[in-house]
Amino acid sequence: MSESISNAHFVQAVRDRVGEVVVGQDVVVERMMIALLTGGHLLLLGVPGTAKTLLVNAVAKAVDLAFSRVQFTIDMLPSDIIGSELLDQTTGKFRTHQGPVFTNLLLADEINRAAPKVQSALLEAMQERKVTIGNASYPLPVPFLVIATQNPIEQAGTFELPEAQLDRFMLCHRLDYPTSDEEEEVLRRQLKMGLKRVAGGAMPKTAFDMIGGEPVCSQADLVGAMEKVQSVHVSEVFMKHCVEFVRLTRTHPAIELGCSPRAGLSIVQAARARAFVMERDYVVPEDLFELAEDVVLHRIRLSYEALAEGRKPGQVLEEMLRKLG
Numbered sequence: 221m222s223e224s225i226s227n228a229h230f231v232q233a234v235r236d237r238v239g240e241v242v243v244g245q246d247v248v249v250e251r252m253m254i255a256l257l258t259g260g261h262l263l264l265l266g267v268p269g270t271a272k273t274l275l276v277n278a279v280a281k282a283v284d285l286a287f288s289r290v291q292f293t294i295d296m297l298p299s300d301i302i303g304s305e306l307l308d309q310t311t312g313k314f315r316t317h318q319g320p321v322f323t324n325l326l327l328a329d330e331i332n333r334a335a336p337k338v339q340s341a342l343l344e345a346m347q348e349r350k351v352t353i354g355n356a357s358y359p360l361p362v363p364f365l366v367i368a369t370q371n372p373i374e375q376a377g378t379f380e381l382p383e384a385q386l387d388r389f390m391l392c393h394r395l396d397y398p399t400s401d402e403e404e405e406v407l408r409r410q411l412k413m414g415l416k417r418v419a420g421g422a423m424p425k426t427a428f429d430m431i432g433g434e435p436v437c438s439q440a441d442l443v444g445a446m447e448k449v450q451s452v453h454v455s456e457v458f459m460k461h462c463v464e465f466v467r468l469t470r471t472h473p474a475i476e477l478g479c480s481p482r483a484g485l486s487i488v489q490a491a492r493a494r495a496f497v498m499e500r501d502y503v504v505p506e507d508l509f510e511l512a513e514d515v516v517l518h519r520i521r522l523s524y525e526a527l528a529e530g531r532k533p534g535q536v537l538e539e540m541l542r543k544l545g
Contacts, residue, residue: 230445231497233436237282241430242271243409244402251393251514252279252367254493256442257449260390260486261346261366263331263518270395272369274427276327283442284435285324286361292334298341302351316353321345324361324439328368332378339385342366346388363442383477383521390486391511392518445496452492453502461508461544462487468540469516474526475536479519486515512541 231253238249248264252275255262264272273289280287290301303319320326321342331339345351349360368389371378386392398406413425462484470478491507517533526536 230437230441234279234282237436238275238278241278241427242275243405244398245271245275245395248275248393248395249279250494250497251391252276253497254490255365255367255391256283256363257446257493257496258390258489259363259365259446260489261388262368263386263389263392264367264369264395265372265392266369266395267397268371270397271427272395273327273329276325276367276369277428278431280325280327281431281433282436284438285363285442287325287327288320288323289327289329290320291329292331292338294333294335296334296338298338301338301341302345303353305354314354316356316358318353318358321351322358322360324363324365326364326366328366330371331368332370332381334379336379336382339379339381343385343388346385363446383519386518387480387482389518390490391514393514449493449496451501452495454488454492455503458491458503458505458508459488461505465508465512465516465540465544468543469520472536472540474522474531475520476523477519477521479516483515483519487511490515508544509541513537 234253235246235249242249251262254260256279264275266272277287277289299319301319302321303317305314306317307313308315328342341351345360345364346366349362349364350357351360352358366389370381372394397403409427409430413430415422416425465487466479466481466484469475469483472478487508488503490511491503494507494511495501495503513534516537520533520536522531522533522536
């Protein structure tokens with residue numbers, strides 16, 4: 221890997237590395253790049269087998285960042301994530317054991333399988349980039365972001381994320397199944413992988429075995445790209461449209477719970493990053509319309525009457541976007 225790459229090639233370098241492992245899912249990779257470039261948290265919704273965990277692993281290995289993965293389960297404790305104070309038997313004093321949250325990129329796999337007490341342990345980390353262990357607060361590494369995955373179908377043994385935590389995710393992206401051509405390519409790649417041999421034994425390789433070892437971008441490359449994102453121009457007109465859009469969610473008759481001001485901040489920051497990904501130094505209305513679903517849908521709740529009428533959040537979102545248009 222070269223010592224530094226140009227900002228223009230940062231996004232493409234990561235995309236190319238991920239493309240060696242994952243077939244398709246270009247929009248998901250774009251959303252993950254937006255999260256990386258803004259330090260915003262990302263929630264991925266998708267049925268099992270749509271490469272959610274594989275995608276996060278591939279992006280984490282492509283950029284030279286500290287990476288931790290936590291598999292959420294119903295019996296997990298908050299200390300399993302943030303850490304705890306342990307008694308040192310030799311000295312008789314307490315020492316701090318830092319949990320997996322002390323990293324740059326935290327993969328919270330199947331986050332809705334943990335009890336609410338555990339989910340709430342992430343609230344301080346996601347908002348303030350610090351955690352409290354005992355009586356002391358500890359800052360988290362910089363950059364820090366959470367990419368969480370969730371199965372939107374299975375309900376057994378799961379807990380719905382509270383609104384306060386959902387609001388801390390900048391984006392919530394819903395993964396679709398691959399196209400027929402992409403699915404055929406997945407099969408072709410699998411047939412060519414061969415065996416993984418370890419200590420005299422062997423087993424068929426998986427896509428996780430194909431993730432490259434050396435990162436293609438350094439942390440300095442990421443910081444340079446983040447600086448470029450901060451210089452992307454956002455017009456007064458664009459900001460007014462963002463405010464109008466967010467306020468529409470609070471006054472629409474079909475919506476019981478609208479978006480907080482954090483939604484407007486998320487739109488502006490994500491639009492900046494998307495403009496950078498698209499090699500622009502200014503945002504355009506297309507950025508707002510493309511990101512609206514990922515920014516808004518997980519933040520609104522339809523009224524009982526609207527649900528009884530069979531209305532869907534996506535339909536209501538389209539109505540509000542038409543008013544903006």
